[in-house]
Amino acid sequence: MTNVDEMRRDMRLGVVFPSYELPSTPTAARAFAVEAERRGFDHLSFFDHVLGASHDREEQVWGPYDEHDRFFDPFVLIGFLAGVTERITFATGVLILAQRQTVLVARQAADAALLSGNRLRLGIGTGWNSVEYAAMGQEFRGRGARTDAQLALLGRLWTEDLVTADVGRERVDRAGLVPHPTARIPVWIGGGEAAYPRAVAGGDGFMFAGSAGRSIAGLEQLRGLLTAAGRDVDAFGADLVLLPKAPAGDPWAKQRERSVDRAVEALERWRNAGGTHATIQTTWMGHRTVEEHLDYAGAVAAQL
Secondary structure (H helix, E strand, O other): OOOHHHOOOOOEEEEEOOHHHOOOOHHHHHHHHHHHHHOOOOEEEEOOOOOOOOOOOOOOOOOOOOOOOOOOOHHHHHHHHHOOOOOOEEEEEEEEHHHOOHHHHHHHHHHHHHHOOOOEEEEEEOOOOHHHHHHOOOOOOOHHHHHHHHHHHHHHHHHOOOEEEEEOOEEEEEEOOOOOOOOOOOEEEEOOHHHHHHHHHHOOEEEEEOOHHHHHHHHHHHHHHHHHOOOOHHHOEEEEEEOOOOOOOOOHHHHHHHHHHHHHHHHHHHHHOOOOEEEEOOOOOOOOOHHHHHHHHHHHHHOO
C-alpha cells in the first residue's frame, strides 16, 4: 500500500469521489474519505449533479451521466465528511454555479469552509445539463455571463458586512452573511477555452478534465493570458482530472493495468508542464468497493 505523503509533493494528488459506483450510504462515504486521508491523498473532488436527466429527448443532452447515476449534493457531503476527517481537503469539481441561487451558494460555501477548518476549494463551472437548469428555474443560455456576475457577488458577500447588488432576478438589498469565512475561499474555474478569461479575471486556479495533451496546451494558453493580465503565473493553480481510455474489449483486470500505465505517463507529462494538482478518477473500470477504487488510485500514485 502506498502512502502518498511519502512521495514527491511537488504536485498534489487527490481522488474523485466515485459516488455512482459506491453504495449511497454514510458508511461507504465515510470509509472512502477516511481511507483516502489515511493513505495520504491531498484532496477529494466531488462532481455536481442535482438531477439526472434521461437522454431520450429531442433536445439532446450530451453529457456522460443520465437518470441512473447517483450523486450527493457536494456541500452536504463535504459537511458530513469534514466531521470524520482532519486533514484532507475538499474540492467541488465543479459546482454548476449558474443554476443555483448566488446567496445560497455563498452561505453554503462559507459554512463548508468554516466547519471543515478551511479545507474547501470551490471549483465552479457552467455545466452541460440544460434539464437541470430548467428544473431549478434558471436560463441555460447566458449562463457564462451569469456566472461572472455571481462570482463578483460571492466575493463581496464573503468580505463585506452589507451588500447591495443585482444578479438577474436576484436582489440583495443592504444584507450580508454572518458569519463570514475566516479565510479566503479559493475559487477555481473549470471548463473549456471559453472559461479562461473568467479564470484570469478572478480565479485562483483552473480545473482541467480530459487528456493530458489537450490540457497542457490549454494551460500554456491560459498562462499567456495570465501574463498579459499582469498576474503571477506561479501563484495560479492547475488541476487535471484524467482517466485514459483502455482498449475496448479487454477484461477489466487488463484495462485497469493498462490504465494505470497510461495515467502515470499522462500525469508525469502534466507535472512536468507545471501542473500543481492532479485528481485521479477511478470510475468506469469495474471497481465496486472502497478498497478497489483506492488501490487503483494508489497504484497510479506509487509511480509518480
